[in-house]
Amino acid sequence: MTRLLMAISPARADDVCDPATRTMIESRFDTTWADDQLDVATLRRLLPGRDAVITSWGTPPLPTDLLGADAGGPTVVGHAAGTIKKLLDGEGLARVTTFSAAPRIAWSVGEYCLSALLTLLRRLPAYDAGIRSGGWKPVAGPGREPLLRGLELRGSRIGIVGASSTARAFIELLRPFGVEMLVHDPYLDPARADALGVRPASLSEVMACAVLSIHVPATPETEGMITAELLDRLPDGGIVINSSRAAAVDNEALIAAADSGRLRVALDVYPTEPPDLAPEVLQNPNLLLTPHIAGDTGNGHQALVRYVLDDMIAFLDSGTTHGPSWVDPANLAITA
Incomplete structure (x- = not known):
């Protein structure tokens, strides 16, 4: 069973993950959910041994040295939010396959x-x-x-x-x-x-x-x-x-x-x-x-985890399928 880290605070998880998706996550993955103490130290403790990680707003930058198969860390990252530029640096992006909910937003x-x-x-x-x-x-x-x-x-x-x-x-x-x-x-x-x-x-x-x-x-x-x-x-x-x-x-x-x-x-x-x-x-x-809310809707936010998760599952099952939420590293410089 794929080992998944939900690197999202409980409050944020309620915001970006609908109940049906939460149920599916629990049945489809060996899942660890982060608590309110979501900081870099917590990530360094929880990331090793995980196959995939889901992040969102409030998740600290992912430590590059813990990413990828060679490091014994996640090879797939799903960002249930917009830009990944503050989440992953260039080296980190090269070590993992990344998905973002930016197209859904x-x-x-x-x-x-x-x-x-x-x-x-x-x-x-x-x-x-x-x-x-x-x-x-x-x-x-x-x-x-x-x-x-x-x-x-x-x-x-x-x-x-x-x-x-x-x-x-x-x-x-x-x-x-x-x-x-x-x-x-x-x-x-x-x-x-x-x-x-x-x-x-x-x-x-x-x-x-x-x-x-x-x-x-x-x-x-x-x-x-x-x-x-x-x-x-x-x-x-x-x-x-x-x-x-x-x-x-x-x-x-x-x-x-x-x-x-x-x-x-x-x-x-x-x-x-x-x-x-x-x-x-x-x-x-x-x-x-308006106060920077163009991409902020109740039902839109609730759909974000499922949006990236569907593409993550397709990729984990096939090894090749990317889907609309895939982040192409070649285009990172010209994306938001």
Whole structure:
């Protein structure tokens, strides 16, 4: 029987492992569950002799010297969370076959992006603020035409920066709306773009779209890539959604554009978290602010262990099958 270490605190296990999966783990594996004292010393005590390990948020970095068959430690790692960059160093990644729930979390992020886009297109924060201040539909002129009116998503032109897993989820969710999607990503080849149903585009082309959604990893190449000058190219009334990395954008310029009313902006990530935002920023109905929860849903989190575990089992049984949660070491430098 495969010896599995669940290197996840009890509270985190309740968050990312549904009861049915817990039952399956107990029947399928010789399982050891970590307790609340989950630190490096605990890992060094529990990892030897294990065939596989499942980790999540809160798991300390795995000691490289205890990984792999030669070290008598796990050869398979399943990360029931997103990025593995803080969990494994390059040498450790080379010693094990690794699976990550990042693609599953990406679906939650895609849904957030769609909901944020629809919320801002229909001007819901402004309407909500008006109602709360005692107003109703703002109107003007002899015909009493509305001063404030939302827009439909159908037929829009959407600019996407980065063809990451979160972008691909967003793209799939956008398809029923009949939109045109332009994607800027230097690693997106024409065949892959065609399969996604998008058009590869330069950064300048993408910045001319009425909607901009940012989906890039944190790398030296992406830091500061969306400058104030590029933001100026967005059309008046444009929408910007950033659910990926705050460092990719000139945040001061972005908030200033929302403050002026030129752009509407959804922010889920910030240069410092929690952010220290001025009162006028907090009161701006052109800003939709959320606390880094784009990938955080109740049922989504409950599915994370099972998502990686299914691929781990297939790999352990076959020795070759990888599945969608497999982490390709060759792509680590360009992933989140």
